[in-house]
Amino acid sequence: MNTLLQIKNVTKKYGxxxxxxxxxxxxxxxxxxxxIGPNGAGKSTLFKMISSFTPTxxxxxxxxxxxISNLKPHIxxxxxxxxxxxxxxxxxxxxxxxxxxxxxxxxxxxxxxxxFLGSKAAKEDVKAFGKYADELLEFLEMSExxxxxxxxxxQGSLRALGIAIGLATDPKxxxxxxxxxxxxxxxxxxxxxxxRSVRDERGVTVMLVEHDMPAVMSISxxxxxxNFGEKIAEGTPSEIQNNEKxxxxxxxxxxxxxxx
Amino acid sequence: MLNFSTKQLIxxxxxxxxxxxxxxxxIAATGRWDFFFxxxxxxxxAIASAGVWLTFYIGRINxxxxxxxxxxxxxxxxxxxxxxxxxxxxxxxxxxxxALVAILIGLPILRLRGVYFAMITLxxxxxxxxTALALPITNGAKGISSIPLPSGISLFSITIVPDxxxxxxxxxxxxxxxxxxxxxxxxxxxxxxxxxxxxxxRSMQQNEELASSIGVNISYIRIVIFAISSFxxxxxxxxxxxxxxxxxxxxxxxxxxxxxxxxxxxxGLGYVFGPMLGTLVLxxxxxxxxxxxxxxxxxxxxxxxxxxxxxxxxxxxxxxRKGDNK
Numbered sequence: 204m205n206t207l208l209q210i211k212n213v214t215k216k217y218g219x220x221x222x223x224x225x226x227x228x229x230x231x232x233x234x235x236x237x238x239i240g241p242n243g244a245g246k247s248t249l250f251k252m253i254s255s256f257t258p259t260x261x262x263x264x265x266x267x268x269x270x271i272s273n274l275k276p277h278i279x280x281x282x283x284x285x286x287x288x289x290x291x292x293x294x295x296x297x298x299x300x301x302x303x304x305x306x307x308x309x310x311x312x313x314x315x316x317x318x319f320l321g322s323k324a325a326k327e328d329v330k331a332f333g334k335y336a337d338e339l340l341e342f343l344e345m346s347e348x349x350x351x352x353x354x355x356x357x358q359g360s361l362r363a364l365g366i367a368i369g370l371a372t373d374p375k376x377x378x379x380x381x382x383x384x385x386x387x388x389x390x391x392x393x394x395x396x397x398x399r400s401v402r403d404e405r406g407v408t409v410m411l412v413e414h415d416m417p418a419v420m421s422i423s424x425x426x427x428x429x430n431f432g433e434k435i436a437e438g439t440p441s442e443i444q445n446n447e448k449x450x451x452x453x454x455x456x457x458x459x460x461x462x463x
Numbered sequence: 464m465l466n467f468s469t470k471q472l473i474x475x476x477x478x479x480x481x482x483x484x485x486x487x488x489x490i491a492a493t494g495r496w497d498f499f500f501x502x503x504x505x506x507x508x509a510i511a512s513a514g515v516w517l518t519f520y521i522g523r524i525n526x527x528x529x530x531x532x533x534x535x536x537x538x539x540x541x542x543x544x545x546x547x548x549x550x551x552x553x554x555x556x557x558x559x560x561x562a563l564v565a566i567l568i569g570l571p572i573l574r575l576r577g578v579y580f581a582m583i584t585l586x587x588x589x590x591x592x593x594t595a596l597a598l599p600i601t602n603g604a605k606g607i608s609s610i611p612l613p614s615g616i617s618l619f620s621i622t623i624v625p626d627x628x629x630x631x632x633x634x635x636x637x638x639x640x641x642x643x644x645x646x647x648x649x650x651x652x653x654x655x656x657x658x659x660x661x662x663x664x665r666s667m668q669q670n671e672e673l674a675s676s677i678g679v680n681i682s683y684i685r686i687v688i689f690a691i692s693s694f695x696x697x698x699x700x701x702x703x704x705x706x707x708x709x710x711x712x713x714x715x716x717x718x719x720x721x722x723x724x725x726x727x728x729x730x731g732l733g734y735v736f737g738p739m740l741g742t743l744v745l746x747x748x749x750x751x752x753x754x755x756x757x758x759x760x761x762x763x764x765x766x767x768x769x770x771x772x773x774x775x776x777x778x779x780x781x782x783x784r785k786g787d788n789k
Binding site: 254256275276277280281285286287288292293294295296297301304305306308309311313315318319320321325328368369371372 | 651654655658659660662663665666669670672673675676677678679680681682
């Protein structure tokens with residue numbers, strides 16, 4: 204399999220605090236890779252560095268042979284590495300359809316002034332965006348809430364909207380930030396299917412940060428485990444489940460228990 | 464090309480008829496010639512307010528439009544008086560110069576959000592006033608006076624715009640000029656808001672992080688919008704200077720900047736035509752309360768507080784519902 208994304212010796216320090224220490228791993232094309240770890244392990248920081256929302260202190264992120272760390276986030280998004288956020292980060296007063304349309308602006312063929320003057324290309328763009336938004340929402344089974352205002356949506360739909368906005372940019376790599384958080388079993392299973400179909404049918408490589416272990420185990424091709432900013436394990440779900448260091452990190456070692 | 468619905472076209476038609484035919488007729492009938500000056504001011508202030516509204520549209524509170532209006536007024540005055548330019552060429556030049564200054568100032572300050580951006584812009588008007596006092600070219604506190612009236616424009620010896628200096632009364636001419644400029648401004652604003660740039664602005668206004676995650680170059684768009692916004696300020700200011708035939712450091716003050724912002728709040732931040740209505744109501748409201756003497760400010764501010772309390776989306780939210788003639 205082709206390597207799409209390389210995380211090379213990435214370190215992030217906030218003052219004296221080391222959020223990520225010398226982390227390296229590769230992401231293969233078309234895989235679903237999860238990053239797990241206890242609270243404060245540095246998962247979100249890692250995601251922020253991959254999407255360039257925060258600079259690395261040292262080390263670099265390579266996408267298709269090109270460094271993408273320490274750039275502006277919109278440039279990384281334009282290259283095809285797109286992150287989603289947790290549910291509160293949405294375009295509140297836009298409808299679902301409007302959000303998905305605006306997220307397609309990178310595909311625009313007409314210039315901004317072309318839009319202002321109402322050029323032919325701009326009109327074609329508008330038509331194409333609307334059509335693709337309908338298609339995408341149907342794919343995500345969101346057609347019936349297409350005209351709902353985003354601020355009125357329940358949590359589960361917000362999460363799906365986040366993914367819809369991310370997908371509308373036509374990404375090659377989608378970074379999902381806790382896509383299953385706060386969901387019940389049925390909702391989680393639906394989301395697992397959705398993420399899988401994003402990979403299978405749209406050819407999008409998916410990385411996710413998640414706490415929900417059953418979901419992670421069922422969805423991931425491989426898993427990276429972080430603890431206190433260090434990578435402590437990497438492997439398939441069954442390898443991770445039987446890894447001693449991982450069990451220790453989650454359950455605490457015997458020494459810790461005495462210490463407590 | 465403009466994609467207006469029939470209902471909107473009728474509305475726009477009635478509005479244009481009212482300001483170009485109805486108002487002059489009504490003024491002639493009632494003999495209230497002073498209203499020409501009032502309405503001309505409203506039109507020009509509405510242009511500057513349109514700029515402020517646009518900065519609101521990217522989620523920034525702009526209390527510095529007076530600075531750009533003052534810059535526009537001085538640039539036009541200097542070009543006309545000292546360089547001998549035609550006013551009609553100095554007008555876009557004033558707008559462009561204000562936009563250029565906005566780009567230079569915007570680069571560092573547009574990163575700031577909320578109250579921090581507002582505070583810096585609040586200081587801008589004062590900075591420009593003090594600069595005008597200090598620079599030799601602006602003639603210090605004496606300002607620039609006796610600015611000639613706009614000259615005529617003719618193309619192939621056909622008069623397009625008559626020479627203002629040959630008119631008996633320039634009131635009507637200035638009124639028409641201001642109204643035409645205002646209409647062009649608001650058509651441009653409407654187009655901008657409903658184009659891709661407008662949609663990107665809306666995405667930034669609602670969530671800058673999410674906007675950059677979908678590839679929006681937020682710092683670039685902020686600069687573009689702030690420049691356009693200040694262009695409107697410069698145009699409004701230059702036109703004012705030409706009507707008053709003079710510019711002083713105190714021509715636009717911090718209070719004017721605050722008023723530009725209030726016009727937007729009052730009319731409605733969600734509606735393109737909000738600042739136009741806001742300017743009309745605020746300007747006339749203040750004038751109508753004149754007879755209350757020392758209570759003028761008290762009554763005026765009470766009304767403002769009540770409106771903002773009970774109509775947080777502005778006056779236009781009374782008549783217009785979501786999706787309607789936005």
